[in-house]
Amino acid sequence: MMKGKWTDVMVNVHSPYIDPHDPKNSMRTTKPIDKNSSDTLRKQEQHPWSSCHHPTRSACNASRSSGPCTCRKCTQDGGRPSWWSWPSCGRQAWSDHRNRTAYGRNDAYPGRRGKPYQTNLVLGNLVKGVLAAGLSLAVGLIQRHAISIFDGVRRRHTHLAGLRDVNHLCCVGCWRLSKSQFRGLASEFCWAVCARLPLDRAWPGQQDLELYNTKMSVADGTAEIAVPTGGVNVVLGAQWGDEGKGKLVDVLCDEIEVCARCQGGNNAGHTIVVNGVKYDFHILPSGLVNPNCVNLIGTGVVIHIPAFFAELEAIEKKGLDSTNRIFVSDRCHVVFDFHQKVDALREAELGGKSIGTTHKGIGPAYATKASRSGIRVHHLYDWPEFETRFRRLVEGRKKRYGDFEYDVEAELERYKGLAEKLKPYVVDAVPWMHERIKQNKRILVEGANALMLDLDFGTYPFVTSSNTGIGGVCTGLGLPPQRVNKVWGVVKAYTTRVGAGPFPTEDLGEIGSYLQETGFEWGVTTGRRRRCGWLDLVVVNYSTMVNGYTGFNITKLDVLDDLKEIKVGVAYHYQGKKLESFPADLNLLEKVEVEYVTLPGWQAKTSECRKYEDLPENAQKYIEFIEKFTGVKVEFIGVGAGRDDMVVKN
DSSP states (O other): OOOOOOOEEEEOOSOTTOOTTOTTSGGGOOSOOOTTSHHHHHHHHHSGGGSOOOSSHHHHHHHHTTSOOOSTTTOSSOOOOOSSSHHHHHHHHHHHHHHHHHHTOTTOOTTSOOSOOOTTOHHHHHHHHHHHHHHHHIIIIIGGGHHHHOHHHHHHOTTSOSOOOGGGSOSGGGGOOGGGOOOOHHHHHHHHHHHHGGGSSOSTTOOSEEEEOOOOOOTTSOOOOOOOSSSEEEEEESSSSOSOHHHHHHHHTTTOSEEEEOSBOTTOOEEEEETTEEEEESSSOGGGGSTTOEEEEOTTBEEOHHHHHHHHHHHHHTTOOOTTTEEEETTOEEOOHHHHHHHHHHHHHHGGGOOOOOSSSHHHHHHHHHTTOOOBGGGGGSHHHHHHHHHHHHHHHHHHSTTOOOOHHHHHHHHHHHHHHHGGGEEOHHHHHHHHHHTTOOEEEEOOSOGGGOTTTSSTTSSOSSOOSHHHHHHHHTOOGGGEEEEEEEEESSEEEOSSSOOTTBOOSHHHHHHHHHTTOBOTTTOOBOEEEOEEHHHHHHHHHHHOOSEEEEEOGGGGTTOSEEEEEEEEEETTEEOSSOOSOHHHHTTOEEEEEEEEOOOSOOTTOOBGGGSOHHHHHHHHHHHHHHSOOEEEEEOSSSTTOEEEOO
């Protein structure tokens, strides 16, 4: 059983007497520091930024005009350093750095006595000029925008305002790194913003800043999975769906506290096996398998209420308790049975050019949403409004399809009961989600479908009717982009597709049949057999551009175990020319010639591997080829159907 463990590192950021790069300092404890203790005063003597850096007494006195100086000569009580004196302290720090640069003294640091500075050294003067210019730029141009341009800080410290004056940082300590070796203005300045801004009283009542550091360890057969806190982490499909997103969510679910669906409906489907029990999920979030996880069906989802309750009953019969653990946004649009009838009628009209929908009514429901005539969950609790909208929608479909039969009165009566049954699950999803972000919950968003089925970026019109990429996460849950931490892209080790549409690497011969049979490639929702072909890295690269994956989960690697050689699509050619990107024109896409790279197979079992080093050498080369081509690190590798059949790489 794979189980995640969280390591909470509490960092005391109150005291100015902490050198964050000293492995022996008190940064590693939550114990408050007594500023007047003898130990603290010794630290002042040891740490260069708390000794006197002023070249003259007059400079020191000048800095005191805007606040107390930090040096022992000026303050004998161990008081906090002046927020406003650091530029003068900084100049002396650069001078000290210049001294050791000129002589190559890596063991020197500001405040330590060294050889007198020799002004006749050209190198020393050059370094002095460059550093002075850099410091001026940092202080004069960047200070008020540092946090707004440093994404990492914004994401981790969402409580901070968008703009902060960097003069609020501590003085020379911001410019010192481990072993007193300077490593560049940019890294120093960004570290200053990251490490010192929490000292500003921007988080009232918060005494300690919580940083979470999750690690990987599979030596004992367990995998500790990284799911950062303080924001939203996302799992998305990188191809045409059916990549195995549910399994990764299941593995991550051990430690997450909130799991959310952001788009789609019950047209999506995946299977999770827990302790030998198989659960089929369509509209419900997979977080229900974790008894400590609450789940949300977000605003971007279209919900068929009878299917919602049928799925709940099915998993509860298998032992999962959903009480107070599943909630539905009051802004969700409702899928009705007449939407499903319209879905089937539209497909019939298209004949041989049908898209190949699931007939779940998802497209027609999103169509009424886009036309502003749809019905949302909150309308169920304003019955006159609901009834008016419902009758209008049905009448419109009857006019469009002459033989459209639908019992309006019976359906209205049914939804009176469903409305009351659904009421305990309904929440205002935007404050619901943001409240949990403020509580620093471990949040995971489970994307449905995949990027190549996205309404805007997929192979339109052979797509679903929602935004299946990272944009759908933000709009479907009411989240600003800076709330997103990690984005895992799930990539099958080969490529599959359900329904019609272009598929450049599809194999209609022996390999396609082998992948279909060995990989058990038929849909969870429809039962239809999936089309199969080689891995298409043109698709994966395009998907990466749109979604910005921070890591990959390669799934079903074990399906390739018996192949002597494996092909990977790396480029498209049309009329003798290489295409620079994935084309929007489907007529062109149908005619492209795929450029393949052939890699040797490994012809060995991977299903029993649990460490990356245990994988066959050629399997490792296959993974590393994907990493090199896409520029995205592979973090997880699926080698079987079970939740334990996962190799953690990074």
